[in-house]
Amino acid sequence: MTRFLVRRVIAMFISVIGATVIIFVMTRLGPDPIDLYLGDTQVEVTEEYIELIRRELGLDKSLPVQYGMWLWNIAHFDMGESIGTRMPVSKIIKTHIWTTLKLALGAWIFAVIVGVSMGVLSAVKRATFWDYVGRGMALFGQATPQFWTGVMAILLFAVILGWFPAGTLGDQEGFPLSWKNLRYWIMPCIVLGWPASAGIMRLTRSSMLETLDSEYIKLARAKGVGTQAIIWKHALRNAVIPPLTSALVLLADYLNGALVVEIIFSLPGIGTVALNQAVYDNDWPLLAGTVFVFIGIYVGFALMADIAYAIIDPRIRYS
Amino acid sequence: MQQTQLERDLLGVRQYPPGIQQLAVAWRFTRRYPTIPLVVLAILIFIAVFAPFLAPHSTRSGGIRDRHLPPAWAVLDDGYTVKYGDMDHVLGTDHAGRDVMSRLFFGARISLIVAGIALTSGFLIGTTMGITSGYAGGWWDEVVTRIVDIFAALPFLMMALVATMMFGQSLRLLLVLMAMLAWVPFVRVTRSQTLVIKNEPYVDLARVAGCSYPRILIRHILPGVLSTAVVIATLSVGSLILAEAALSFLGAGVPSPTPTWGAMVQEGRNYLSTAWWPTVFPGVCIFLTVMSLNFTGDWLRDRLDPRLRQLMD
Numbered sequence: 001m002t003r004f005l006v007r008r009v010i011a012m013f014i015s016v017i018g019a020t021v022i023i024f025v026m027t028r029l030g031p032d033p034i035d036l037y038l039g040d041t042q043v044e045v046t047e048e049y050i051e052l053i054r055r056e057l058g059l060d061k062s063l064p065v066q067y068g069m070w071l072w073n074i075a076h077f078d079m080g081e082s083i084g085t086r087m088p089v090s091k092i093i094k095t096h097i098w099t100t101l102k103l104a105l106g107a108w109i110f111a112v113i114v115g116v117s118m119g120v121l122s123a124v125k126r127a128t129f130w131d132y133v134g135r136g137m138a139l140f141g142q143a144t145p146q147f148w149t150g151v152m153a154i155l156l157f158a159v160i161l162g163w164f165p166a167g168t169l170g171d172q173e174g175f176p177l178s179w180k181n182l183r184y185w186i187m188p189c190i191v192l193g194w195p196a197s198a199g200i201m202r203l204t205r206s207s208m209l210e211t212l213d214s215e216y217i218k219l220a221r222a223k224g225v226g227t228q229a230i231i232w233k234h235a236l237r238n239a240v241i242p243p244l245t246s247a248l249v250l251l252a253d254y255l256n257g258a259l260v261v262e263i264i265f266s267l268p269g270i271g272t273v274a275l276n277q278a279v280y281d282n283d284w285p286l287l288a289g290t291v292f293v294f295i296g297i298y299v300g301f302a303l304m305a306d307i308a309y310a311i312i313d314p315r316i317r318y319s
Numbered sequence: 320m321q322q323t324q325l326e327r328d329l330l331g332v333r334q335y336p337p338g339i340q341q342l343a344v345a346w347r348f349t350r351r352y353p354t355i356p357l358v359v360l361a362i363l364i365f366i367a368v369f370a371p372f373l374a375p376h377s378t379r380s381g382g383i384r385d386r387h388l389p390p391a392w393a394v395l396d397d398g399y400t401v402k403y404g405d406m407d408h409v410l411g412t413d414h415a416g417r418d419v420m421s422r423l424f425f426g427a428r429i430s431l432i433v434a435g436i437a438l439t440s441g442f443l444i445g446t447t448m449g450i451t452s453g454y455a456g457g458w459w460d461e462v463v464t465r466i467v468d469i470f471a472a473l474p475f476l477m478m479a480l481v482a483t484m485m486f487g488q489s490l491r492l493l494l495v496l497m498a499m500l501a502w503v504p505f506v507r508v509t510r511s512q513t514l515v516i517k518n519e520p521y522v523d524l525a526r527v528a529g530c531s532y533p534r535i536l537i538r539h540i541l542p543g544v545l546s547t548a549v550v551i552a553t554l555s556v557g558s559l560i561l562a563e564a565a566l567s568f569l570g571a572g573v574p575s576p577t578p579t580w581g582a583m584v585q586e587g588r589n590y591l592s593t594a595w596w597p598t599v600f601p602g603v604c605i606f607l608t609v610m611s612l613n614f615t616g617d618w619l620r621d622r623l624d625p626r627l628r629q630l631m632d
Contacts, residue, residue, distance in 0.1 A: 011468060018469035023478065029485050143610035145561050147568045147581070148602035151588045159592055259476050260565060264588075271477075275569075279480045287481065294474040302472075 001310070008306055012299050017071075019295045020288065024067050027284040057083070070288060079292070080285035084277060089289035092277075093270060097293070100269035103261065104254035106189035107196070112247050115197040116240060119204025123212065123239075124231055134201060141198030150191045150264035157187060166265060192261045196250050200243045208239040245309045252301035353618045356611035363608055367427040374421035376408070378578050381416030387594040388412040390419075397593050413583070413597035414590050422578035423604055429572075429579045430608065433490075434559045437497030438552055444498070445505025446548050450540050452506070453513030460510075467506050475500055476565065483571040490573050493566065500562055501555065508551050509544045516543045546623040554616035557609040564605050580605050 053059075058066055073080060079089035122134035158166035164187050211217065212235050220234050259271035266272075270290055278287035335343050349355060366373060389395040389404040390411040396402075404411060410419040452463035479496045486492050516522065517540065525539050566572045567581025575582070580601040587597030 011465070014465050015468045015472045018465065019472045022469070022473065023481065026478070026481050026485055139610055139613070140606070143557065143613055144602065144606045145564050145568070145581070145584075147565060148584055148598075148605065151584060151591065151598055152602065155591050155595065155598075259474075260569070263569070274477060275480065279477070279484055282484060291474060291477055294477065295472050298474070299472050 004310065005307070008303055012303050015299050016292075016295055020071075020292055021067065023291045024070070024284075024288060025063070027282065027287055028063060028066075070285075074292065079289040082277070082283055082286040084281050084283045084286070089286050092273060092286060093289060093293055096268055096270045096273045099267050100258050100262065100271060102185065103188055103192060103258050103267060103269060104251060106185050107193035107254055107258075107261075108247070108251045110189050110193035111197040111200055111250065112244075114193070115200025115247075116204050116243060118197070119201040119243065120208055120231065120236060120239075122201070123205045123208035126209070134205070138198035138201045141194040144195075146191055146195065147260050147264060149194065150188075150261055153187050153191055154264070188261050188265045188267060191264075192254060192258060196247075196254070200247060200250075203243040203246060204239065207242050208235060211235045211239040245305050248305035248308060249302055252298040353611075353615045356614040359607055359611040360615070363427055363611075364431065366424050367431045370424040370428050374418075374424045376418035376421045378417060378422050378425050379576060381412060381418070383416060385412050385416030386414060387590065387597075388416070389594070390596050393596070395594065410600055411594070411596040413587060414594070419583075419597055419600055422583060423580070423600060426578045426580045426583060426601065427604065427608075429577060430560050430563060430605075433493060433497055433563045433573075434556050436494050437501045437559055437563075438556055440494075440498040441501025441505055441555075442548060442552055445502035446509050446541075446544065448502070449506040449509030450513045450536055450544055453510040454517050454536060454540060463506060463510070467503055470499065470503055475562070476569065479566055479571050480569060488571065488574045493563070493572055496566070496571075497559060497563060501559055504551050504555055505548060508547055512544045512547050513540055516540055519543075550616065550620045550623055553612065553619050557612040557616065560605065560609055560612070 058069055061069070070080065077090070079093070081087065082089055082092060085092070118134040118137065122131040125131055154166045157163045164183050166187060217230060217235055220230050225234070258269060259275065261267070262269040262271045263275065270293070274287065274290040277283055278290060385408075387395060387397075388402055388408050388411050391404040391406050391409045393404050393411070394401065395404075408418050408420070410423070412418055413422070448463050452460040482492060482496060522535065522539050525535050530538070563572065564579070564581035564584075567579040568585045570582075570585070572579050572581060583601040584598050587594070587601075591598055
C-alpha cells in the first residue's frame with residue numbers, strides 16, 4: 001500500500017509538471033507580453049524603459065529559467081502578478097473560484113443523486129416504463145452538447161416560462177440555501193450535471209443488474225429477506241462502488257468542464273476569468289495560475305479516487 | 320430458419336396474423352440490430368458527401384431582407400412585421416439571411432471530416448503506442464503512461480483556446496487538437512489488453528519460433544486488440560463530435576465563413592427570443608448524430624467485446 005501510494009504521488013507530480021510545462025511553453029509562443037503590459041499607450045516609450053520592464057517581469061531570462069522561477073514561486077504560494085490588471089493572481093483566483101466551486105458541487109450532487117437513484121430504479125424495474133425513462137434520459141444526456149442544452153434551458157425556463165432567472169446571480173444575500181438564492185443555481189447545475197448523471201446512471205444500472213444476478217442475492221431471496229432490504233442493504237452497497245469512485249474524478253472534470261456553462265449563464269467563475277482576461281489577452285501569469293489550479297484539482301481528485309478504489313476494493317492490484 | 324410449431328411454442332415465439340407478423344419481425348429486427356441509428360448515419364454521410372448538390376442555397380448568400388425567415392411551417396411575428404415561412408427556406412434563415420438547411424448540410428461535412436480524421440489518427444497513434452508499450456514494458460511503457468497521464472490532467476478546452484489564440488484559428492490546428500484528444504482512450508485500453516495477450520502461450524511460441532518484434536506485434540498481438548480498438552473507436556466518435564462542436568461554439572473551431580454546427584448555435588443564441596430555429600436545428604443534428612453513434616457503439620461493444628461494458632459504460 002505504501003509503495004503504491006508513493007508511486008501514485010510521484011506520478012501525480014510528474015503529471016502536474018508536464019502539464020504546466022506544456023501550458024507555459026504554449027503561452028510564450030504567442031505575442032510578446034510587453035505589448036500587453038504597455039497596452040495601447042499613445043505615448044512614446046523608450047527602449048530603456050522596455051528593457052527595464054522586461055527585467056522586472058523576468059522576461060530577459062531564458063524560458064527554462066523563467067519556468068523554474070515560476071515553479072519556485074508556486075512552491076512559496078506565490079503565483080505572481082497578472083500583467084493586465086497588476087493584481088496578484090492568487091487574489092483574482094480566490095475571488096472567482098467560489099462561483100465555480102459552487103457550480104461544480106451543485107452539479108455533482110445532482111449527478112450523483114439522480115444518477116444513482118435512476119440507475120437503481122431502472123435496474124430493479126428492468127424493461128418497464130421507468131427503465132425506459134431512465135435510459136432515455138441517459139441517452140439524451142450523453143448525446144447533447146452542454147452549450148445547447150444550456151441555451152435551450154434558458155429559452156424554455158427563463159424566457160418562455162419564466163420559472164428561473166438567467167444571466168445573473170442576483171444579490172446572493174442571506175441564507176445561501178434559501179430559495180431566493182438557490183433558484184439562480186438550479187439551471188446551470190442541472191445543465192452541467194446532466195451528462196455525468198447519465199454516465200453514473202448507466203454504470204449503476206449495469207453494476208446493479210450484475211449484483212442482483214449474483215449468488216448471495218439469490219441466497220438472501222431464498223432466506224426470505226424482503227425485496228426492499230435486498231435492494232437497499234444487500235445489492236446497492238456493492239453495486240454503488242464503481243459509480244461512486246468514478247464520481248470522484250467527475251467532480252474534478254466539472255471544474256474544467258464548467259467553462260462552457262459559465263459562459264452560457266454568464267457566471268463570474270474561474271473559467272470565464274481565464275477565458276476573458278487570461279486567454280484573450282495572453283496574460284500568461286494569470287493563465288498559468290488558473291491552469292495550475294485546474295490541473296492541481298484534477299490530479300488531486302484522480303489520486304483520491306485511486307486511493308478510495310484501493311481501500312474499498314482490495315482486489316485491484318497495486319500497480 | 321424454419322421452425323416447427325412445437326419449437327415456436329417452446330421458444331415463446333408468438334404467431335400473429337399475416338400483416339402483423341411482418342411488422343413483428345421488423346420490430347424484432349430493429350430491436351436486435353441498430354437499424355435506425357445506422358439509417359440516420361447513412362443519411363448523414365450521404366448529405367455530407369453530396370452537400371454541394373443537395374443544398375438549396377449557398378451557405379454565404381443572404382441579406383438583411385431575408386433575415387430570420389421562419390421555417391416552412393412557422394410564422395414569425397416580431398411586432399413590426401409578420402413573416403411566413405415558405406418552401407424556399409425549409410428550415411428558415413439565420414440572422415444574416417443565410418439558409419439554415421444549407422448550412423446544416425455543410426456543417427455535417429465539417430463534423431464528419433474532423434471527427435473522422437481525428438479518430439483515424441488517434442486510432443493509429445493510440446493503438447501503436449498502446450501495444451508497443453504494453454508489450455515492451457520497461458522505460459517505454461513508463462514514458463507512454465506518463466504522457467497519457469499528463470494529457471488527461473490538461474484541461475482540454477482551456478488548452479485548445481490557448482493554442483487557438485497563439486496559432487490562429489485554422490482547420491489544421493483543430494485537427495491537431497482533436498487528435499490529441501482522441502488517442503488517449505486507445506492507449507489505455509489497448510495497453511491493458513496487450514498486457515493480457517502477451518502472456519498467452521501462442522505469443523511465447525511465436526517468440527520461440529524466432530518471430531521478429533514487429534511480426535509478433537502485428538501478426539499476433541494486433542488481431543487480439545483490434546476488436547477492442549474498433550469498439551473504442553465507435554464509442555468515442557460521439558464525444559469527438561461533441562468536442563468539435565464545443566470548440567466551434569467557443570470560437571476555436573474552423574474559421575468563420577465555413578458553417579459548423581457549434582458555431583451556428585453560438586451565432587444563433589443571441590437572437591433566441593426572436594428566432595429559435597438557427598439555434599435549435601444544429602443542436603438537434605448534433606444530438607441525432609451522437610446518439611446514433613453511441614447506439615451503434617454500444618451494440619458493437621456487446622457484440623465484439625462484452626467485457627468492456629464495465630469500463631465504458
